Amino acid sequence: xxxxxxxxxxxxxxxxxxxxxxxxxxxxxxxxxxxxxxxxxxxxxxxxxxxxxxxxxxxxxxxxxxxxxxxxxxxxxxxxxxxxxxxxxxxxxxxxxxxxxxxxxxxxxxxxxxxxxxxxxxxxxxxxxxxxxxxxxxxxxxxxxxxxxxxxxxxxxxxxxxxxxxxxxxxxxxxxxxxxxxxxxxxxxxxxxxxxxxxxxxxxxxxxxxxxxxxxxxxxxxxxxxxxxxxxxxxxxxxxxxxxxxxxxxxxxxxxxxxxxxxxxxxxxxxxxxxxxxxxxxxxxxxxxxxxxxxxxxxxxxxxxxxxxxxxxxxxxxxxxxxxxxxxxxxxxxxxxxxxxxxxxxxxxxxxxxxxxxxxxxxxxxxxxxxxxxxxxxxxxxxxxxxxxxxxxxxxxxxxxxxxxxxxxxxxxxxxxxxxxxxxxxxxxxxxxxxxxxxxxxxxxxxxxxxxxxxxxxxxxxxxxxxxxxxxxxxxxxxxxxxxxxxxxxxxxxxxxxxxxxxxxxxxxxxxxxxxxxxxxxxxxxxxxxxxxxxxxxxxxxxxxxxxxxxxxxxxxxxxxxxxxxxxxxxxxxxxxxxxxxxx
Numbered sequence: 001x002x003x004x005x006x007x008x009x010x011x012x013x014x015x016x017x018x019x020x021x022x023x024x025x026x027x028x029x030x031x032x033x034x035x036x037x038x039x040x041x042x043x044x045x046x047x048x049x050x051x052x053x054x055x056x057x058x059x060x061x062x063x064x065x066x067x068x069x070x071x072x073x074x075x076x077x078x079x080x081x082x083x084x085x086x087x088x089x090x091x092x093x094x095x096x097x098x099x100x101x102x103x104x105x106x107x108x109x110x111x112x113x114x115x116x117x118x119x120x121x122x123x124x125x126x127x128x129x130x131x132x133x134x135x136x137x138x139x140x141x142x143x144x145x146x147x148x149x150x151x152x153x154x155x156x157x158x159x160x161x162x163x164x165x166x167x168x169x170x171x172x173x174x175x176x177x178x179x180x181x182x183x184x185x186x187x188x189x190x191x192x193x194x195x196x197x198x199x200x201x202x203x204x205x206x207x208x209x210x211x212x213x214x215x216x217x218x219x220x221x222x223x224x225x226x227x228x229x230x231x232x233x234x235x236x237x238x239x240x241x242x243x244x245x246x247x248x249x250x251x252x253x254x255x256x257x258x259x260x261x262x263x264x265x266x267x268x269x270x271x272x273x274x275x276x277x278x279x280x281x282x283x284x285x286x287x288x289x290x291x292x293x294x295x296x297x298x299x300x301x302x303x304x305x306x307x308x309x310x311x312x313x314x315x316x317x318x319x320x321x322x323x324x325x326x327x328x329x330x331x332x333x334x335x336x337x338x339x340x341x342x343x344x345x346x347x348x349x350x351x352x353x354x355x356x357x358x359x360x361x362x363x364x365x366x367x368x369x370x371x372x373x374x375x376x377x378x379x380x381x382x383x384x385x386x387x388x389x390x391x392x393x394x395x396x397x398x399x400x401x402x403x404x405x406x407x408x409x410x411x412x413x414x415x416x417x418x419x420x421x422x423x424x425x426x427x428x429x430x431x432x433x434x435x436x437x438x439x440x441x442x443x444x445x446x447x448x449x450x451x452x453x454x455x456x457x458x459x460x461x462x463x464x465x466x467x468x469x470x471x472x473x474x475x476x477x478x479x480x481x482x483x484x485x486x487x488x489x490x491x492x493x494x495x496x497x498x499x500x501x502x503x504x505x506x507x508x509x510x511x512x513x514x515x516x517x518x519x520x521x522x523x524x525x526x527x528x529x530x531x532x533x534x535x536x537x538x539x540x541x542x543x544x545x546x547x548x549x550x551x552x553x554x555x556x557x558x559x560x561x562x563x564x565x566x567x568x569x570x571x572x573x574x575x576x577x578x579x580x581x582x583x584x
Contacts (some may be wrong), residue, residue, distance in 0.1 A: 096110075110143040156199055286326075366461070390436060443475070
């Protein structure tokens, strides 16, 4: 999810599920005592098509310091419990005022799903982000809205029958001077649009601009039963007809006819022990596609599936397209298997198959304990249970699966409250061993020990070997980085999303922190492990009407000690074309 879309979703989620300040009872451990002075205010004006927007709701949602932290639940001095959402409505002149606000960072939003920003360079009616210092009043926080456009039509199958509950695909289009198209997926609040019982869809609240519409294919909100089609009858978005949408106008009869449903197949098989031939129940089985059949091509979509064996070791993989599949035994979400599988594969040609056999071998075991160095804080210690330990065959890396003659395994285990862990089903060979945090960011893996001797994150495991003397030593982050972004030439920062990422250099547990830059150019990182960090300033800049691109503007290194604060200044040069941000 793109940053601006995430901000929009965060705001709408908070307003939808916590519409009032008063809430029901909550666990006392989640409460934060709200002792901040309430001497700040936000005010502004909302207009629709240049006219005052009367009785329109304006909401200010307090945002957490970092997006990986939950929205705070606060308890006021009078004992009342509330979510940090503040709301008001505009008066007869479209003006609003929020008083008695505490200091903090806010997302301010106005209007409804049907209205969008009148600024053509703003991709949607995104919330305005601002920070309130003690006693500060933010004025002229204005919203200029227009009614969004609409695209509507019907989706039918190859026989002309309506396709029900099918999600559409929508792209915003900018045409470069050389005629080349630039397409950006348009993400609404909860999807692009879905057909009703007549196969009719209606996508509303669209910013003015050019779009292409499609259905079928690989879509997060839909399955892959149908090949992709784009209006009026194109195989991909680059060949589709461009649809112009104007503010408050409706474009009708954008009808899509899907092709014949893709054929999907089933693979039925059994998992047995390689040594005894006995069935292996309750293990997770994977069928990962290696390559498509020459006749089918890659346009058939994915096709990988996962299953779990019954008490007789039987499994069933469904929704498979034609091609070759690699089989294996995987970890379930809640547990690891005692087995790994011999390398094997099967092929789907033009029908279901029912003779897939997976031979399972009882694997090795890695167990141990963990601790937090230099801290006895029970709150910090409780975060150990938010960390997963994993061990996987080193040759199993990222990218598409390949068929290998080497047995592969992947085992994981959540740390228990006492810090212990147990990894089973380990295949012999060189094993990459590490941890992955899920919400435990104040913790960082300091070192791994085996028998009291520090090791790297690799362990050589013999067939069936039991290793029980591994220890993970974590450290609790207490460092702080506070920074300021300054602009060369005194120009204001761009109005789009601005953030600073911080990567801990040379740490065993890869960690990436991100902090938003407020409208005053400030950012901060809290609860950081001590060490050297690579900082990267990213900004979203307009690349055309309704088009934003995230770019890297500055990079720096800074060292922070545990329990200490480091200060840094980063620079944004609006005259220099920044480097385009790349996903590592």
